[in-house]
Amino acid sequence: MNSIVLFQSSLIPLLLITSCLLSINLQSSLCAAETVEFANCSQPIICEGVNSSISYPFWGANRADYCGKSGFQVTCQDTDPMIRMGSMDFRILNMSASGAATPTVTVAREDYWNNICPLNYVATNINFSLLTYASGVQNVSFFYGCSSLVTTQFPVNSQACNSTVTTSYVTQTQAAKIPVDPVESRTCTNKVLVPVSGTASQALDSNTTDIKTAIDGGFELDVLNDDTGHCNNCVASGGVCGQNITTNAPFMCFCENSSSTNTTCTGNSITNPNSSSGINPSTLSLIFIYIYLSYKKY
Ligand SMILES: *[C@@H]1O[C@H](CO)[C@@H](O)[C@H](O)[C@H]1NC(C)=O
Ligand SMILES: *[C@@H]1O[C@H](CO)[C@@H](O)[C@H](O)[C@H]1NC(C)=O
Ligand SMILES: *[C@@H]1O[C@H](CO)[C@@H](O)[C@H](O)[C@H]1NC(C)=O
Ligand SMILES: *[C@@H]1O[C@H](CO)[C@@H](O)[C@H](O)[C@H]1NC(C)=O
Numbered sequence: 001m002n003s004i005v006l007f008q009s010s011l012i013p014l015l016l017i018t019s020c021l022l023s024i025n026l027q028s029s030l031c032a033a034e035t036v037e038f039a040n041c042s043q044p045i046i047c048e049g050v051n052s053s054i055s056y057p058f059w060g061a062n063r064a065d066y067c068g069k070s071g072f073q074v075t076c077q078d079t080d081p082m083i084r085m086g087s088m089d090f091r092i093l094n095m096s097a098s099g100a101a102t103p104t105v106t107v108a109r110e111d112y113w114n115n116i117c118p119l120n121y122v123a124t125n126i127n128f129s130l131l132t133y134a135s136g137v138q139n140v141s142f143f144y145g146c147s148s149l150v151t152t153q154f155p156v157n158s159q160a161c162n163s164t165v166t167t168s169y170v171t172q173t174q175a176a177k178i179p180v181d182p183v184e185s186r187t188c189t190n191k192v193l194v195p196v197s198g199t200a201s202q203a204l205d206s207n208t209t210d211i212k213t214a215i216d217g218g219f220e221l222d223v224l225n226d227d228t229g230h231c232n233n234c235v236a237s238g239g240v241c242g243q244n245i246t247t248n249a250p251f252m253c254f255c256e257n258s259s260s261t262n263t264t265c266t267g268n269s270i271t272n273p274n275s276s277s278g279i280n281p282s283t284l285s286l287i288f289i290y291i292y293l294s295y296k297k298y
């Protein structure tokens, strides 16, 4: 009984102080404060209070520039996150959960959002140094100003844009069956290829969805980022990803309870028992208790 009282009165404060001092050396928990960078970059893109699933390498709006990479700037249009490539705006509908070897975003062309009759007929503009089409993505061909677009293999869907313009559209598998390009043969004046997801394209082929739903569902783009692997390791260690703007923007792992590094967060013994530092404050405390009790015995 006596030894327990003594243990509580003298050893606990000693252990706490020791753990705290050691944890500074080990860049560990208990004493370190959350950094400004961790707090800022742990938020997803939030537009008008609506949380998105979009984070690193995207930045902008509430996420500081050091939370992402330069080309991946997002702006908010009302409650929707947008990315601009060239002069084309895309609505970002979703981002895959972190941890994927290749993250993907689902985007939709802003000029075709809820509207298959845009003011200008322009090609889809993807910056292939940032993003690329994910597998399965298929193009829907929209034709405008057609004199007559008749195929023998399948009926072509058409919809009036207004009193003068009608659009006809075909899926990629249907387009492959048209022998001569209608714009080249001057049957139509304009053609625009708009990507849709593979499932949406199949649903159009089987007539189980409508064109608006297919287009507004967007299409997937793979995120091209050399630091995806580094970021996944960082997140697994409890950190959030970003870059150091001041030093030519190399990868940074911002940590909650330890100093930020360019690899992973260390010493987060509470949530990550497998952390590489091997020894942690709780282990040390057990060792101290063991030594103390052994000493008391003799
Ligand atoms: C939105 O994100 C913020 C910051 O990350 C978080 O505090 C909040 O709980 C989230 N809200 C919802 C509804 O998920
Ligand atoms: C994150 O940083 C950006 C840019 O500095 C700032 O506008 C935003 O308010 C910050 N957000 C938080 C939650 O600190
Ligand atoms: C594509 O993105 C890269 C990286 O941000 C940028 O340097 C380049 O200028 C962009 N290309 C175009 C055509 O916008
Ligand atoms: C967004 O992506 C996540 C992860 O891929 C998925 O689980 C979720 O269903 C998607 N949300 C929407 C609205 O598509």
Ligand SMILES: *[C@@H]1O[C@H](CO)[C@@H](O)[C@H](O)[C@H]1NC(C)=O
Pocket: 117, 118, 119, 161, 162, 163, 164, 165
């Ligand atoms: C009809 O719509 C097209 C765009 O699809 C537009 O260029 C044209 O000016 C419109 N015409 C009228 C009369 O509204």
Ligand SMILES: *[C@@H]1O[C@H](CO)[C@@H](O)[C@H](O)[C@H]1NC(C)=O
Pocket: 123, 124, 137, 138, 139, 193, 195
């Ligand atoms: C869709 O069209 C674009 C050009 O606008 C092209 O780069 C892309 O490869 C096409 N996708 C498929 C699946 O053929």
Ligand SMILES: *[C@@H]1O[C@H](CO)[C@@H](O)[C@H](O)[C@H]1NC(C)=O
Pocket: 155, 207
């Ligand atoms: C698709 O379905 C709609 C409504 O069910 C029908 O009116 C239309 O004729 C169908 N189109 C084709 C090409 O089968």
Ligand SMILES: *[C@@H]1O[C@H](CO)[C@@H](O)[C@H](O)[C@H]1NC(C)=O
Pocket: 029, 030, 237, 238, 239, 256, 257, 268, 269, 270, 271, 272
């Ligand atoms: C940081 O420490 C706090 C308080 O001990 C804990 O709740 C949180 O999970 C720790 N975060 C990480 C990433 O280890």
Ligand SMILES: *[C@@H]1O[C@H](CO)[C@@H](O)[C@H](O)[C@H]1NC(C)=O
Pocket: 037, 244, 245, 246, 247, 252, 260
């Ligand atoms: C970026 O690097 C500089 C120089 O090494 C350093 O002083 C600064 O703290 C770093 N920024 C972050 C956010 O770690």
Ligand SMILES: *[C@@H]1O[C@H](CO)[C@@H](O)[C@H](O)[C@H]1NC(C)=O
Pocket: 230, 250, 251, 262, 263
């Ligand atoms: C981290 O920094 C060290 C030393 O500056 C460098 O050797 C290493 O390649 C960097 N690692 C990453 C993932 O950037």
Ligand SMILES: *[C@@H]1O[C@H](CO)[C@@H](O)[C@H](O)[C@H]1NC(C)=O
Pocket: 271, 272, 273, 274
């Ligand atoms: C720790 O490592 C073991 C063996 O490598 C693994 O089975 C376990 O899931 C890991 N635990 C955590 C929390 O990472």
